[in-house]
Amino acid sequence: MRMWCQSCREEYKEKDAGTCKECYEEASETEEELKREIEDLKAKVSFLRLCPPVDPHLPNTNADLLLYGVSESHEEAKSTLTPAVPAHRAVLISRSPVFKAMLETEMEENKSGMIKIYDVSYEVLRSFVKYLYTAEVLLDEQMACDLLILAEKYQVKHLKSFCEKFMTSKVNNENAIASYAFAHQHHAKQLIEAALSSIIENISTLTEREEFKELLERDPRLVVEIYEAYLTRQVNTAEK
Amino acid sequence: MRMWCQSCREEYKEKDAGTCKECYEEASETEEELKREIEDLKAKVSFLRLCPPVDPHLPNTNADLLLYGVSESHEEAKSTLTPAVPAHRAVLISRSPVFKAMLETEMEENKSGMIKIYDVSYEVLRSFVKYLYTAEVLLDEQMACDLLILAEKYQVKHLKSFCEKFMTSKVNNENAIASYAFAHQHHAKQLIEAALSSIIENISTLTEREEFKELLERDPRLVVEIYEAYLTRQVNTAEK
Numbered sequence: 001m002r003m004w005c006q007s008c009r010e011e012y013k014e015k016d017a018g019t020c021k022e023c024y025e026e027a028s029e030t031e032e033e034l035k036r037e038i039e040d041l042k043a044k045v046s047f048l049r050l051c052p053p054v055d056p057h058l059p060n061t062n063a064d065l066l067l068y069g070v071s072e073s074h075e076e077a078k079s080t081l082t083p084a085v086p087a088h089r090a091v092l093i094s095r096s097p098v099f100k101a102m103l104e105t106e107m108e109e110n111k112s113g114m115i116k117i118y119d120v121s122y123e124v125l126r127s128f129v130k131y132l133y134t135a136e137v138l139l140d141e142q143m144a145c146d147l148l149i150l151a152e153k154y155q156v157k158h159l160k161s162f163c164e165k166f167m168t169s170k171v172n173n174e175n176a177i178a179s180y181a182f183a184h185q186h187h188a189k190q191l192i193e194a195a196l197s198s199i200i201e202n203i204s205t206l207t208e209r210e211e212f213k214e215l216l217e218r219d220p221r222l223v224v225e226i227y228e229a230y231l232t233r234q235v236n237t238a239e240k
Numbered sequence: 241m242r243m244w245c246q247s248c249r250e251e252y253k254e255k256d257a258g259t260c261k262e263c264y265e266e267a268s269e270t271e272e273e274l275k276r277e278i279e280d281l282k283a284k285v286s287f288l289r290l291c292p293p294v295d296p297h298l299p300n301t302n303a304d305l306l307l308y309g310v311s312e313s314h315e316e317a318k319s320t321l322t323p324a325v326p327a328h329r330a331v332l333i334s335r336s337p338v339f340k341a342m343l344e345t346e347m348e349e350n351k352s353g354m355i356k357i358y359d360v361s362y363e364v365l366r367s368f369v370k371y372l373y374t375a376e377v378l379l380d381e382q383m384a385c386d387l388l389i390l391a392e393k394y395q396v397k398h399l400k401s402f403c404e405k406f407m408t409s410k411v412n413n414e415n416a417i418a419s420y421a422f423a424h425q426h427h428a429k430q431l432i433e434a435a436l437s438s439i440i441e442n443i444s445t446l447t448e449r450e451e452f453k454e455l456l457e458r459d460p461r462l463v464v465e466i467y468e469a470y471l472t473r474q475v476n477t478a479e480k
Contacts, residue, residue: 002254003254003257003260005259005260006257006258006259007259007260007263007266007267008259008262012261016260016262017243017244017246017260017261018246018259018260018261018263018265019245019246019247019248019258019264020243020245020247020248020250020257021252022256022258023248023258024259025258027267027271031270031271031274034271034278037278038277038278038281041278041282041284041285043398044281044285044375045281045285045288047375047398048285048288048375049288049334050288050290050330050331051334062304062329062330062333064302088328088330090293090302090330091290093302094289095287103302135287
């Protein structure tokens with residue numbers, strides 16, 4: 001008797017045995033079930049998405065808040081506002097404990113219906129609001145960086161972790177030190193780990209770089225952490 | 241050499257072979273990936289859920305609409321309103337094309353901020369609104385029935401299919417005829433199929449029932465459909 005794999009239909013030898021028939025069938029069923037669950041969850045996500053009122057000039061958005069990005073110019077000692085991004089109190093309150101506190105108390109923003117956010121561009125602010133409505137945003141490295149900062153400020157955990165995952169997937173030799181410093185500043189553990197691994201792998205070349213010297217100047221504790229991680233890894237490798 | 245199943249760890253014979261090693265490993269990886277996707281989607285669902293402003297007496301809900309259930313009493317020729325269920329225009333507009341049309345035009349409801357829904361109890365209305373905010377509701381058979389009707393009226397497809405699935409899972413000999421008539425009335429295909437199957441299986445006893453005779457009186461075409469399905473099944477069985 002010869003054995004045929006029920007999955008790829010090819011003949012195989014005893015030493016290449018994977019599972020028995022029963023477990024194969026069970027696994028196929030499990031996979032089907034998981035796929036059905038995914039379909040259900042996707043339908044739920046698309047049901048729960050809200051249409052963001054991105055354009056303040058559209059009628060009937062019923063938006064009861066306006067958000068503005070503010071950039072301060074020190075030279076001219078004045079600040080400039082981005083165009084307004086409309087939003088709904090109910091949505092912002094649901095998504096962020098910071099907005100919740102701001103909009104459920106007698107704070108200035110609650111009374112005026114205007115929220116000013118410093119050092120953020122119109123584009124980033126729009127993407128931020130869009131994410132609060134849809135849990136969707138198109139990221140590049142700069143946008144991920146900017147949105148992570150906003151997400152941390154307003155405690156929008158889901159967005160922060162979304163940006164952090166994206167940045168983690170982009171860590172390389174070139175940006176490892178910058179990513180490491182950024183991740184520390186914004187308490188992004190997963191990104192710290194990824195950047196640290198990348199730094200340790202290339203430690204001999206990276207320590208020669210200008211950025212590394214700047215990091216040492218600015219925050220020597222971070223450099224200590226790098227060396228400690230490097231030494232721990234050496235010990236672990238030696239033990240194996 | 242003996243073969244051990246990599247999944248259940250038990251020894252098996254050639255004829256009980258399931259998969260080769262490679263396919264087993266691939267399947268495990270796929271399963272892990274699917275599970276991760278499920279986790280991500282669950283987090284997205286919980287991020288996108290909104291807190292429904294169920295109690296109109298709570299401050300700071302920012303609700304800009306009030307929904308009322310209306311029941312008409314023919315005897316006393318007057319109608320009574322349920323307590324108000326508060327809601328946000330932005331949410332209702334996102335979830336239902338009917339509410340969207342109502343609230344984006346110069347209709348009475350838009351101006352007054354009051355929506356009256358006929359023949360619905362306070363409990364059902366609350367559950368309906370809760371679902372629009374959270375995609376969650378606790379169903380029993382009556383609630384599924386009532387919410388399906390509302391979901392059809394306001395074209396909330398996701399809720400309709402949620403209720404239909406629930407009702408389909410509850411079809412049995414006792415409720416098959418009633419389910420069948422209900423499903424036809426509300427264009428619930430999946431439920432029609434399930435009820436029809438159940439009726440056909442027990443056709444000899446069910447045709448004797450009072451309900452069946454009532455159905456024949458009320459809508460003879462539905463009874464024709466039952467007999468046609470029964471005959472088709474008989475022919476198919478005979479051919480096999």
